[in-house]
Amino acid sequence: AAGVIQSPRHLIKEKRETATLKCYPIPRHDTVYWYQQGPGQDPQFLISFYEKMQSDKGSIPDRFSAQQFSDYHSELNMSSLELGDSALYFCASSPGRSSYNEQFFGPGTRLTVL
Amino acid sequence: AQKITQTQPGMFVQEKEAVTLDCTYDTSDPSYGLFWYKQPSSGEMIFLIYQGSYDQQNATEGRYSLNFQKARKSANLVISASQLGDSAMYFCAMREGWGGSEKLVFGKGTKLTVNP
Numbered sequence: 001a002a003g004v005i006q007s008p009r010h011l012i013k014e015k016r017e018t019a020t021l022k023c024y025p026i027p028r029h030d031t032v033y034w035y036q037q038g039p040g041q042d043p044q045f046l047i048s049f050y051e052k053m054q055s056d057k058g059s060i061p062d063r064f065s066a067q068q069f070s071d072y073h074s075e076l077n078m079s080s081l082e083l084g085d086s087a088l089y090f091c092a093s094s095p096g097r098s099s100y101n102e103q104f105f106g107p108g109t110r111l112t113v114l
Numbered sequence: 115a116q117k118i119t120q121t122q123p124g125m126f127v128q129e130k131e132a133v134t135l136d137c138t139y140d141t142s143d144p145s146y147g148l149f150w151y152k153q154p155s156s157g158e159m160i161f162l163i164y165q166g167s168y169d170q171q172n173a174t175e176g177r178y179s180l181n182f183q184k185a186r187k188s189a190n191l192v193i194s195a196s197q198l199g200d201s202a203m204y205f206c207a208m209r210e211g212w213g214g215s216e217k218l219v220f221g222k223g224t225k226l227t228v229n230p
Contacts, residue, residue, distance in 0.1 A: 031216070033216070033217065033218070035218075042205060042220040042221060042222050042223055043159070043205070043218070043220050044220075045217035045218065045219070048216055048217060050216075055216060056216055056217055058217055088157055090159060092159075092218075094216075101147075102149070102161055102164055103149075103161075103209075103218055104161065105151070105158065105159035105160075105161070107157070107158045108157050108158065108159075110157070
C-alpha cells in the first residue's frame with residue numbers, strides 16, 4: 001500500500017540558510033499535518049491543511065511557512081535557520097478531518113543545522 | 115496542563131511476557147480519539163492502535179490491546195508476548211473534536227526495552 005512520502009530524508013544546512021521539505025500524502029488523503037520532533041522530545045504539531053487551505057496552526061515559528069498544492073502535496077519552507085531547528089520533521093496525512101481518522105506518518109526528514 | 119501523561123519514562127520486560135504502558139489524558143470534549151504510536155530507533159512513527167471515545171469495546175490489534183477506562187481517563191497499551199523487536203519508544207496521542215482542532219497531542223513517551 002502507498003505510504004506518505006517525504007523528501008529529502010536527510011538535510012544538512014548552515015545557520016541562516018533556507019530549507020524546503022516536501023510531503024506527498026497517501027492518494028485520496030486531503031488533509032496534511034506537519035510535526036517537529038526535537039532530540040529526545042515528543043512530536044509537536046506545527047500546521048495542518050485541509051483541501052489546500054490551512055486548517056490549524058500550532059507552535060510554528062514565523063520563519064516557517066507552508067502550503068498545500070492542487071495535487072495535495074505540501075511543502076514546509078524554513079528560513080533563517082537556527083541551531084534549534086535541528087529536528088525530525090514528520091508529515092502525516094489523513095482521509096478527512098474527523099478525530100476518528102488515523103494519521104499516517106511519513107518516514108520523516110531529519111534536518112541538521114550547523 | 116498536560117493533555118497526555120505518560121508516567122513511565124522507561125520500562126523493561128522479558129521476552130514473551132506481557133507489558134502495560136500507561137497513558138492518562140485530559141479533555142472536556144466528549145468526542146475524541148486516542149492513538150498509540152511506536153517509534154523505533156530508526157525514527158519512523160508506526161501506528162499501533164486507535165480507540166474512539168464512543169467505542170464500547172476496547173480496541174485490539176494483534177498483540178496490542180488498549181485498556182480504555184473512560185471514567186478514569188486512561189488508555190493503557192497492553193503488549194502481549196513481547197518480542198525483541200518491540201524495543202522502541204511508545205507514544206500515546208489524542209485528537210479532540212470533529213473537524214476542529216485536528217492536531218495530535220502526544221505524551222512524552224515511554225521507552226520500552228525487551229530483554230532476551
